[in-house]
Amino acid sequence: MFFNEFRYNLLTTLRDRHFIMWLILFPMALGSLFKAAFSDIYENDIKFSPIPTAIVQTQKDDIFKEVIRSVSKGKDALLKVTYADSAEEAEKLLKDGKVAGVITKDGTLGLTVASNGMDTTILKAFTDRYLTEEKLIKDTLEKDPMKLPALTAALKDDLKTVKKVRLTDGVSDPYITYFFNLLAMVAACSSVTGLNVVMQNQADQSPLGARKGCSPTPKLISTLAVLAGCWLTGMMCTAISVSFLAFVLKVDFGSRLGFVYLAAMMGGIMGTSMGFMIGSLVKESYEKKNAVAMVISLGGSFLSGLMIADIKPDIMEKAPLVNALNPTAVVCDSFYYLNLDAGYDRFIGKMVTMLVMTVLFTAVGFIFTRRKKYAGL
Amino acid sequence: MAENVVEIEGLVKRYGELTALDHLTLEIKEGEVFGLLGPNGSGKTTTINCLLSLLSYDKGSIRIFGREMSPTAYDIKKDIGVIMQNVAVFEELTVQENIDYFCGLYITDKQKKRQCVEEAIKFVGLEDFRKFRPKKLSGGLLRRLNIACGIAHKPKLIILDEPTVAVDPQSRNKILEGIEELNRNGATVIYTSHYMEEVEQICTRIAIMDRGRKIAEGTKEELKAMTKNTETINVALRELPDEVLNEIGALSHIYSAEYTDGILTAACSGGRHNLIRVLEVLQKHDLHIGQVTTVQPTLNDVFLEITGKALRDKED
Numbered sequence A: 001m002f003f004n005e006f007r008y009n010l011l012t013t014l015r016d017r018h019f020i021m022w023l024i025l026f027p028m029a030l031g032s033l034f035k036a037a038f039s040d041i042y043e044n045d046i047k048f049s050p051i052p053t054a055i056v057q058t059q060k061d062d063i064f065k066e067v068i069r070s071v072s073k074g075k076d077a078l079l080k081v082t083y084a085d086s087a088e089e090a091e092k093l094l095k096d097g098k099v100a101g102v103i104t105k106d107g108t109l110g111l112t113v114a115s116n117g118m119d120t121t122i123l124k125a126f127t128d129r130y131l132t133e134e135k136l137i138k139d140t141l142e143k144d145p146m147k148l149p150a151l152t153a154a155l156k157d158d159l160k161t162v163k164k165v166r167l168t169d170g171v172s173d174p175y176i177t178y179f180f181n182l183l184a185m186v187a188a189c190s191s192v193t194g195l196n197v198v199m200q201n202q203a204d205q206s207p208l209g210a211r212k213g214c215s216p217t218p219k220l221i222s223t224l225a226v227l228a229g230c231w232l233t234g235m236m237c238t239a240i241s242v243s244f245l246a247f248v249l250k251v252d253f254g255s256r257l258g259f260v261y262l263a264a265m266m267g268g269i270m271g272t273s274m275g276f277m278i279g280s281l282v283k284e285s286y287e288k289k290n291a292v293a294m295v296i297s298l299g300g301s302f303l304s305g306l307m308i309a310d311i312k313p314d315i316m317e318k319a320p321l322v323n324a325l326n327p328t329a330v331v332c333d334s335f336y337y338l339n340l341d342a343g344y345d346r347f348i349g350k351m352v353t354m355l356v357m358t359v360l361f362t363a364v365g366f367i368f369t370r371r372k373k374y375a376g377l
Numbered sequence B: 001m002a003e004n005v006v007e008i009e010g011l012v013k014r015y016g017e018l019t020a021l022d023h024l025t026l027e028i029k030e031g032e033v034f035g036l037l038g039p040n041g042s043g044k045t046t047t048i049n050c051l052l053s054l055l056s057y058d059k060g061s062i063r064i065f066g067r068e069m070s071p072t073a074y075d076i077k078k079d080i081g082v083i084m085q086n087v088a089v090f091e092e093l094t095v096q097e098n099i100d101y102f103c104g105l106y107i108t109d110k111q112k113k114r115q116c117v118e119e120a121i122k123f124v125g126l127e128d129f130r131k132f133r134p135k136k137l138s139g140g141l142l143r144r145l146n147i148a149c150g151i152a153h154k155p156k157l158i159i160l161d162e163p164t165v166a167v168d169p170q171s172r173n174k175i176l177e178g179i180e181e182l183n184r185n186g187a188t189v190i191y192t193s194h195y196m197e198e199v200e201q202i203c204t205r206i207a208i209m210d211r212g213r214k215i216a217e218g219t220k221e222e223l224k225a226m227t228k229n230t231e232t233i234n235v236a237l238r239e240l241p242d243e244v245l246n247e248i249g250a251l252s253h254i255y256s257a258e259y260t261d262g263i264l265t266a267a268c269s270g271g272r273h274n275l276i277r278v279l280e281v282l283q284k285h286d287l288h289i290g291q292v293t294t295v296q297p298t299l300n301d302v303f304l305e306i307t308g309k310a311l312r313d314k315e316d
């Protein structure tokens, strides 16, 4: 009985034009739109602004000189080099903030930096790389000097990756949050499928509900079966969106893509449960229920920054409770923390919040649909 | 005496101020095709929904198969087949899938279910439409699908609420024949309609409802015997002077004579040769006689006599 109900309701949802349109195609379209709109900005942003660096070379070293020269020239230069004559002069530049770091080359390679910024990290990475690859570079230069550009280009690329990872890891990339929001919106909008749990099992909601009410399949079983089907579709549409963003649009969600899937799918479960609750609380027609679900989902998406990214920090500051209780924001924050934190504490916190909300929504849904006889159909 | 399959006693259902069912009592026996006849709004659907425990009611008791009916009486529900007034099918599922789904609410055994679904498809003649979605079906075929979904699990009691509304004559006949066949195969049938011809055609016993009350009950012969009318004579006349009309009205066994819109209508109660006697009077006055028909009493006459209004409009 459960399986019959589960199977056919799943089939019904998957064939539903509105489902395909709004929970699969629309997010894809919106994601593509975001991607197109941001791609310019991305290019510029990722384009490396050369790091101002002072070089103090007291020992003649052609290879070092050559490497520095090649990483500091061209449009995609890594360093903006100032040659200092003495360590003191370089130190002064550093103190005045004219450069981000000083690389000294006497017998060994030394690095002095002012603070712990991103540039510092990259300079550190550069010197580390230079040291590990010095021998390789030397050999290459001796055997085939023509290969040097290729080597330094590889070095540059690697270091740029360092910068990009840093970008999304530390300070937030303003554009990735739009994609987080998009995923959160999909999760919230999956609430519309959750309405089916109520529509199809309540005799006073639809002819189908009345017809099912005459059958010997207990209402609890059919409600659970439809809910389970909705959870699955909720997970599916969010997972499809993540896949589309990550693999088709090549949005970079960082290294923990698996957890992005996990959070998105949990969001889908929460969203459909929210739909169950909304359906049970709004007694009127399907259209009314649908409207309420849409207002809550899209309103929530607005507050968590889908349309205007800057709105989120404001709300976090001025109305933290709204942010904590807005289901869309909760989903969005789970991605955010996943991206921001090295650890999982805050991420797990948001996951737990989603779980609690799911339980709450489902419980309310069951409480308000437990009636078995109706005053009027 | 056959056992009572359904016993409704003193059922009262109110929608706010409106009393939709007013102390309704019905007994339906095994093997009957029981007709619930009444105009729109007389309370047929409300009766069915109370019977199925979908609606709460204010007073009364309902027993099916000798047991008290309730929303959780699953052992009763499994033997009932329901065809609701509003078609209840999934738009996204095909004909076959829909029947399979509804059958699956009752039967869990896969083999048995498959066979039942197949038989139901054949029974309603939808073999050529298995893969069709409901949207693609005409009104008649859609109703047939609705019926197939209700009877696939071979219920002992089949309840049909106006299954022929908005149906073409071909589908209507098919449906009516099908219901008779289900009954021959052993099912007890409850059939509601506001079409008296249908009810007369297939029902073995009929209750006539009006404003939530049962106003008459019996076989169609018994019901017709309740009216004094035995036949109604209609004669088309270009003109009919009042004194002639009065003369006809005064004939024995004719209890009412009216002349409207060029037609003389004379209602007779018993007697013989009523038509000839009417025509003799008209001939005597040398009136030009047009088309002449006589009509046997219908359930409409019963309804008319008890309530003072027609069961439904002629055009309906």
Ligand SMILES: Nc1ncnc2c1ncn2[C@@H]1O[C@H](COP(=O)(O)OP(=O)(O)O)[C@@H](O)[C@H]1O
Binding pocket: A375, A376, A377, B015, B018, B020, B038, B039, B040, B041, B042, B043, B044, B045, B046, B047
């Ligand atoms: N849900 C409801 N709320 C209020 N009145 C209703 C409701 N359902 C039916 N009615 C009223 O109850 C009466 C009987 O309706 P119904 O049982 O549908 O009649 P029928 O099936 O014979 O056409 C009608 O007057 C109808 O308007």
Ligand SMILES: [Mg+2]
Binding pocket: B041, B044, B045, B046, B085, B161, B162
């Ligand atoms: Mg009705």
